[in-house]
Amino acid sequence: MTRAELGTFTLMVGVTASVLGIIVLGRGIATGNERLLRLGRRYSTAILLSAVAAFIVLETALYGHDYSIKFVADNVANATPGLYTFTALWSALQGSILLWALILGIYITATGYAFRKRVTDPLVAWATIVQYVVALFFFGLMATIANPFATTSGFVPLNGQGPNPLLQDHPLVAFHPPFLYAGYVGMTIPFSFAIAALVTGRFGEGWLADTRRASLIAWGFLTVGIILGAWWSYEVLGWGGYWSWDPVENASLLPWLTMTAFLHSVMVQERRGMLRVWNLSLIISTFALTILGTFLTRSGVITSVHAFTESSIGPALLVFFAIVIITGLALIAWRGDLLHSPGRIDGVFSRESAFLANNLLFTGFAFVVFTGTVFPLLVEALENRQISVGSPYFNTMTMPLGLALLFMMAVAPILPWRAVSGEVLRDRLLLPLYVGAIVMVLVVVFGSAGPAGTLAYGLAAFAAAGIVRNFAVAVRARRSALHEPVPKALSGTVRGNPRRWGGLIVHLGVVVIAVGLAASQGSATSRSVQLAKGHSATVAGQRVTYLGSSVTQSAVKATLHSRFEIHDGSSSLGTYSPGISTYPGVTQGIATPSVHIGLARDVYLSLVAAPDDSGRVTVQILVNPLVSWIWTGGLVMALGTILCLVPKKRSASLAMSGAQRADVEEPDRDGAAPPSEPEAIPSPAPA
Amino acid sequence: MSAPTAPPITPVAADDATATPPRKRKIKWRYVIALVACVGAIVWMITSLSANIDYLETVSQAVHDRPSQENRELRIGGVVVLHTLKETPQGASFRLGDGKAIVFVDVTNIPSKLFAECAPVVVEGKWSGTNFAADNLLVKHGATYGASNKDDAKSVKDALAGTGCEKPT
Numbered sequence: 001m002t003r004a005e006l007g008t009f010t011l012m013v014g015v016t017a018s019v020l021g022i023i024v025l026g027r028g029i030a031t032g033n034e035r036l037l038r039l040g041r042r043y044s045t046a047i048l049l050s051a052v053a054a055f056i057v058l059e060t061a062l063y064g065h066d067y068s069i070k071f072v073a074d075n076v077a078n079a080t081p082g083l084y085t086f087t088a089l090w091s092a093l094q095g096s097i098l099l100w101a102l103i104l105g106i107y108i109t110a111t112g113y114a115f116r117k118r119v120t121d122p123l124v125a126w127a128t129i130v131q132y133v134v135a136l137f138f139f140g141l142m143a144t145i146a147n148p149f150a151t152t153s154g155f156v157p158l159n160g161q162g163p164n165p166l167l168q169d170h171p172l173v174a175f176h177p178p179f180l181y182a183g184y185v186g187m188t189i190p191f192s193f194a195i196a197a198l199v200t201g202r203f204g205e206g207w208l209a210d211t212r213r214a215s216l217i218a219w220g221f222l223t224v225g226i227i228l229g230a231w232w233s234y235e236v237l238g239w240g241g242y243w244s245w246d247p248v249e250n251a252s253l254l255p256w257l258t259m260t261a262f263l264h265s266v267m268v269q270e271r272r273g274m275l276r277v278w279n280l281s282l283i284i285s286t287f288a289l290t291i292l293g294t295f296l297t298r299s300g301v302i303t304s305v306h307a308f309t310e311s312s313i314g315p316a317l318l319v320f321f322a323i324v325i326i327t328g329l330a331l332i333a334w335r336g337d338l339l340h341s342p343g344r345i346d347g348v349f350s351r352e353s354a355f356l357a358n359n360l361l362f363t364g365f366a367f368v369v370f371t372g373t374v375f376p377l378l379v380e381a382l383e384n385r386q387i388s389v390g391s392p393y394f395n396t397m398t399m400p401l402g403l404a405l406l407f408m409m410a411v412a413p414i415l416p417w418r419a420v421s422g423e424v425l426r427d428r429l430l431l432p433l434y435v436g437a438i439v440m441v442l443v444v445v446f447g448s449a450g451p452a453g454t455l456a457y458g459l460a461a462f463a464a465a466g467i468v469r470n471f472a473v474a475v476r477a478r479r480s481a482l483h484e485p486v487p488k489a490l491s492g493t494v495r496g497n498p499r500r501w502g503g504l505i506v507h508l509g510v511v512v513i514a515v516g517l518a519a520s521q522g523s524a525t526s527r528s529v530q531l532a533k534g535h536s537a538t539v540a541g542q543r544v545t546y547l548g549s550s551v552t553q554s555a556v557k558a559t560l561h562s563r564f565e566i567h568d569g570s571s572s573l574g575t576y577s578p579g580i581s582t583y584p585g586v587t588q589g590i591a592t593p594s595v596h597i598g599l600a601r602d603v604y605l606s607l608v609a610a611p612d613d614s615g616r617v618t619v620q621i622l623v624n625p626l627v628s629w630i631w632t633g634g635l636v637m638a639l640g641t642i643l644c645l646v647p648k649k650r651s652a653s654l655a656m657s658g659a660q661r662a663d664v665e666e667p668d669r670d671g672a673a674p675p676s677e678p679e680a681i682p683s684p685a686p687a
Numbered sequence: 688m689s690a691p692t693a694p695p696i697t698p699v700a701a702d703d704a705t706a707t708p709p710r711k712r713k714i715k716w717r718y719v720i721a722l723v724a725c726v727g728a729i730v731w732m733i734t735s736l737s738a739n740i741d742y743l744e745t746v747s748q749a750v751h752d753r754p755s756q757e758n759r760e761l762r763i764g765g766v767v768v769l770h771t772l773k774e775t776p777q778g779a780s781f782r783l784g785d786g787k788a789i790v791f792v793d794v795t796n797i798p799s800k801l802f803a804e805c806a807p808v809v810v811e812g813k814w815s816g817t818n819f820a821a822d823n824l825l826v827k828h829g830a831t832y833g834a835s836n837k838d839d840a841k842s843v844k845d846a847l848a849g850t851g852c853e854k855p856t
Contacts, residue, residue: 368732375736386743388762393739397732609774 007149017046018136048105077162079555094148126196180225186218191287198331220641227634251293261362284328347419354412410463436462456518505640516629540623747787769851805852
């Protein structure tokens with residue numbers, strides 16, 4: 001058996017396991033046979049193992065330079081370095097689908113394990129069937145039109161083509177795609193449970209709580225994946241930016257937006273039983289948007305740095321997308337009467353209406369991005385002319401939405417459920433409002449941020465002060481109740497309701513990112529200069545001196561490095577060496593920027609042209625303020641998400657009196673009111 | 688004395704109790720405001736969208752449409768013609784061809800990505816007379832990248848005609 005045959009065999013095992021799993025579970029549900037339901041779950045392991053086996057076979061083929069496999073011949077060369085040989089697996093279409101299937105296998109198996117005590121529950125069985133159908137689709141793609149183990153036609157080459165130069169230029173390529181895929185693929189789990197709830201008609205909030213963890217994990221991975229992608233773009237592409245509203249960037253942002261909306265509105269459903277149809281729609285849209293994103297990247301309909309080569313899997317993905325949407329809508333319509341929500345929103349100034357506003361903003365944001373992304377495709381299909389939507393559209397449309405979201409982020413966490421008195425509102429908002437106002441005044445006096453930038457800084461300060469105040473009030477209350485030192489009171493508070501405090505830390509991360517975005521978009525300086533050896537140029541107070549150039553030659557590429565020393569005033573920030581690499585057989589040179597990363601500003605050097613006859617080199621110097629805040633904010637968001645996943649510690653309720661406890665509704669599933677924070681206890685609804 | 692005034696009052700009171708017109712109107716206004724806001728947002732979005740559409744055309748399409756697109760932001764895709772690339776103080780100038788037409792391009796503010804003669808590029812900018820003044824330049828993947836089937840390979844070959852780059856790299 002050749003390696004290609006072995007690989008294809010593992011894919012067939014995956015297809016077979018998915019089909020058998022669907023049949024066995026389907027029969028189990030139809031007959032109520034518990035033995036079949038137990039057996040049906042086991043197929044998840046078979047799916048995972050076949051994906052792992054296929055992954056290993058393809059990796060060994062890549063490392064073994066087995067050019068009889070077309071994918072290997074197209075994506076590695078003899079001289080490709082080890083790391084990029086490994087990452088070559090997801091550097092092209094077929095292998096990326098394999099990575100997708102592998103991650104899906106992990107999710108399905110992990111979910112099966114988490115629900116191992118409820119295998120006979122029809123809800124769980126239906127959800128597993130949906131997961132198997134998704135697995136069948138992706139294994140089916142690989143077994144038919146996107147087989148990573150397809151063999152090379154004709155003679156077997158002695159050397160391969162190597163990955164696209166851009167994909168072997170920075171180690172982030174090892175992290176950005178897997179994180180992003182872990183985000184995309186994870187959306188399958190909440191989707192499968194949503195479909196299962198619709199099919200079984202069980203809309204008790206149980207399934208939401210059950211899949212909350214999976215939703216959060218997927219969302220966290222997607223968040224980190226998007227930010228790593230921005231970082232990769234910044235470090236590799238050499239244009240000094242991190243986000244260009246490229247259709248594929250948008251494709252990753254869309255499910256993130258709808259999932260973020262869901263993570264907020266789900267709390268309204270848990271707490272008040274409202275917004276059921278809305279939440280189901282958000283989950284179904286999120287999953288559908290991940291499939292749409294896959295379609296956009298892999299069908300060849302768009303030209304982008306991310307786009308894979310044209311292929312025939314586009315129609316298959318489009319059909320799958322249509323099936324997801326139609327099934328979801330049909331099920332919601334069918335269950336319409338059961339989905340009617342019992343509650344209604346009592347007051348305009350309440351947590352639930354804040355969540356509603358937040359959701360409108362997020363879906364509005366998603367709608368704007370979706371329209372700008374899909375519009376060119378529609379025009380091309382209808383008029384057969386190529387257009388693109390410029391980034392000013394996205395910037396002008398999303399900026400007010402972003403500012404409104406910052407505002408909501410400041411206000412919503414302090415609103416109690418149902419209704420709030422003016423006095424409470426004033427008490428909680430006054431301090432953050434002052435902080436926001438002071439920051440805006442300072443920005444107007446000392447800065448030059450423009451109206452939108454000033455507003456962004458003010459709102460960010462408003463939100464940050466609100467979050468810090470939340471922590472301070474809770475810690476103070478706990479300290480006075482239990483007489484603990486500050487660190488212990490803080491950790492006790494957080495452990496008493498990790499979901500709430502984790503959520504607030506995520507918000508803090510968003511604030512940090514917002515500041516980074518506002519600063520780097522608002523006041524970046526860029527200049528292209530020609531420098532002779534020993535000469536320097538000063539851009540935005542940063543003096544860049546050209547020291548000299550050298551060429552290094554490896555088997556893969558020839559790289560010209562030019563060394564520059566950067567001075568901030570009189571202090572040296574070190575020597576940086578941006579380069580230009582040329583790869584054999586590639587007409588374009590790949591510029592590798594070199595970045596001095598700083599808390600206040602980055603100095604970004606990107607070589608434009610090699611030294612000319614007189615030895616002068618052309619370099620683009622960008623001084624980008626606060627860009628590192630974006631990556632830091634991403635890290636804070638990731639930490640907050642991890643905290644949200646920590647199980648709640650029960651002992652914190654000691655601090656609460658019986659009377660207080662009686663005031664708190666459903667303390668178990670309370671996303672809002674930690675027992676140790678007196679002010680978060682909802683005020684009674686007005687008569 | 689009060690008896691004659693009583694009958695007219697009763698129907699009014701009954702109306703109030705059953706139909707409650709004021710509350711109904713209040714709800715309606717809320718919807719009207721929401722509707723106006725939505726329509727306004729969508730109109731704004733469409734306006735912004737249509738103001739920011741960049742047409743991507745081949746060199747020959749762009750040359751053909753030039754009279755009607757004098758002041759429009761445009762993207763033109765083509766191949767850098769051999770022996771025409773020159774450095775200028777602001778950037779570079781070169782001829783861009785697509786096998787059917789050739790246009791003179793003057794690029795300023797070029798990005799820090801190198802491109803060479805025979806590279807497939809997309810230039811963004813506006814017409815300045817019969818020259819194209821570009822303020823941005825995107826380098827597409829090498830011509831071999833993506834030409835995975837015969838049709839693509841043929842269209843790549845056609846696009847190279849007359850640019851001096853016909854020989855396969």
